[in-house]
Every structure is written in structure tokens, then in C-alpha cells.
């Protein structure tokens with residue numbers, strides 16, 4: 105968390121500006137008119153159930169997907185209209201940490217971190233070696249530079265991936281499910297590392313997660329996606345208040361707020377259940393057509409313990425490819 109200014113007036117121009125973003129895969133509209141501003145130095149957490157479009161939105165922000173409609177601006181420039189060369193230039197200004205960490209297994213941790221520096225800079229090997237040490241120190245891995253990915257734990261791989269994402273001193277860091285696949289303690293450590301890096305380096309961070317503990321720990325502001333639509337974007341305190349509203353006061357909330365409250369809490373019972381058979385707006389709002397599934401197996405993880413018990417996500421091939429392209 106940073107002391108990000110809270111009024112739009114103080115914030116100046118957004119570092120990332122998403123406007124009316126639409127993405128279809130065949131018949132399916134995966135992003136349906138998304139708007140989002142992310143300001144310099146803040147940590148924006150994008151939440152939503154599995155399949156709500158979080159990763160797809162992130163991939164538009166890093167220029168790996170072209171939208172069917174709408175724009176993504178980074179640093180005031182529309183990346184959707186950029187040539188591949190221009191996009192590659194812009195890519196040097198941000199780092200990405202995907203679920204897997206996506207390290208190259210044939211290289212040591214140090215070589216993995218050095219790779220972006222060797223490819224994108226003319227720095228001498230000596231200077232690169234120093235840079236690698238600095239980045240590894242930032243994530244607490246300086247002693248492990250000589251090890252191969254197979255020789256370190258999942259949490260350390262995440263840290264190493266983060267060190268590599270930091271290699272070019274990015275102004276923005278994108279994370280897709282940074283705590284996926286980690287035990288609760290390691291996951292909490294990664295959260296603290298994200299907070300510490302944001303403070304130390306002043307980077308702007310965009311974190312996609314369905315893990316609520318993590319979301320509430322690291323966010324300055326939060327955005328909730330549901331079935332390709334942005335339900336609400338607001339300060340963390342807004343969502344905390346909603347989540348912590350006692351059951352007997354939930355009636356005073358609007359229908360939408362009650363639904364989001366239940367979503368944040370992962371409650372099996374509540375207004376969602378009461379409206380199970382309701383039609384119209386509420387039904388549409390949170391995808392109540394899928395409600396029986398949602399009620400019994402919420403796709404949002406409310407606590408670390410439930411995240412630990414649940415089967416963890418495995419990295420998908422697309423992530424590996426995208427990140428490999430980033431660094432190679």
C-alpha cells in the first residue's frame with residue numbers, strides 16, 4: 105500500500121487508461137466496455153471470479169491482445185495503435201509477473217534476471233552483474249543467484265520472476281495471480297514483498313487476483329470485474345466497509361452493494377441465495393444464471409486457508425509464451 109492521493113484532482117493524468125474496451129472470442133464477449141484508470145504509484149487490484157475476464161484485461165494492458173473496440177493508453181499513448189517496434193519500446197517500461205514465474209529452467213536465477221538486461225541494454229557484463237545482485241537483493245534472493253529454478257521453492261521462483269520483472273527498472277508492474285500455487289504463509293510473504301517494492305521503488309502496480317486476503321492486503325484501490333463488465337472501482341476502504349457490514353445491517357445497502365458484499369465474503373448464504381430465483385437486474389448483475397455453482401463453490405477465495413485447501417491454479421501455456429516473449 106502506498107499513500108496514494110485519493111482525489112482525482114491530485115492524481116494528474118492516469119498512468120494507465122482503459123476506455124470502452126471490448127474483446128470477443130468467437131461468440132463470447134469476454135470484455136464488454138471496460139473503463140479503468142490507474143494512477144502513478146498506486147496499487148490497483150482487479151478482482152473477479154474465475155473466467156470473469158481478469159487475465160484478458162491484463163493482456164490488453166500489456167499489448168499482447170488487440171481489442172475489438174476501445175483503447176488502452178500507457179503513459180498517455182494508445183498502445184493499441186502502436187507498431188511492434190513502438191510496443192517493444194513501451195514494454196521496456198513495465199514488468200510482468202505471471203502465475204508461474206515462467207523462469208527458464210536451463211538458466212540460473214542470476215542468468216534469468218540478467219536476460220532482459222542483456223537483450224534490451226548495452227550495459228557491460230560487470231554492470232549487469234551488479235544490477236542482477238541489486239534486483240536479487242530486493243527480493244531476498246542474493247544468496248541464490250547460482251541456483252537453477254528446479255533447486256528452489258515455489259515462493260523463491262516467484263521472487264526470482266519478480267526480480268526479472270524488475271530488471272529494467274519498470275515504472276509499472278503487472279501481476280497475474282501472484283499468490284497462485286503458494287501456501288498461505290509464502291503467499292502472505294509475496295504480498296508483503298509487493299507492498300515493500302511499491303513503496304521502495306514507487307512503481308505503479310496492477311494486480312489481478314481472486315484471492316481476497318491478498319487483494320485487501322495490497323490494494324490502494326480495487327476494481328471488481330464480473331462477466332466482462334466492471335462492476336465497481338473504488339478505494340480499498342469502500343470494499344472493506346462493504347465486506348464488514350454486519351448481516352443485520354446488510355438490508356440498508358443497495359441491491360448491488362449487497363451482492364458485492366456477499367461476493368467479497370464468499371458467503372454461501374445471503375442476498376445472492378435469497379434471490380436465487382429472481383430475474384432481471386440482480387440476476388444479470390452477478391451472473392446469477394450460474395448461481396448454483398457459485399453458491400456451492402465460490403470461485404473467489406475469501407481466506408488463505410480456503411485458498412490453501414482449494415486446488416491451486418496451474419500456470420497455463422499462454423502465460424509462459426507471453427512471458428517468454430517479454431524477456432526473450
Ligand SMILES: Nc1ncnc2c1ncn2[C@@H]1O[C@H](COP(=O)(O)OP(=O)(O)O)[C@@H](O)[C@H]1O
Pocket residue numbers: 129134152153154155156157158159160161
Ligand atoms: N485466447 C482465448 N481464446 C478463447 N477464449 C479465451 C481466450 N482467453 C480467454 N478466453 C475466455 O475468456 C473468458 C475470460 O478468461 P480470463 O480472462 O482468463 O478469465 P480470468 O482471468 O478472470 O479467470 C473465459 O471464458 C475464457 O475461456
Ligand SMILES: [Mg+2]
Pocket residue numbers: 158159160280
Ligand atoms: Mg486469469
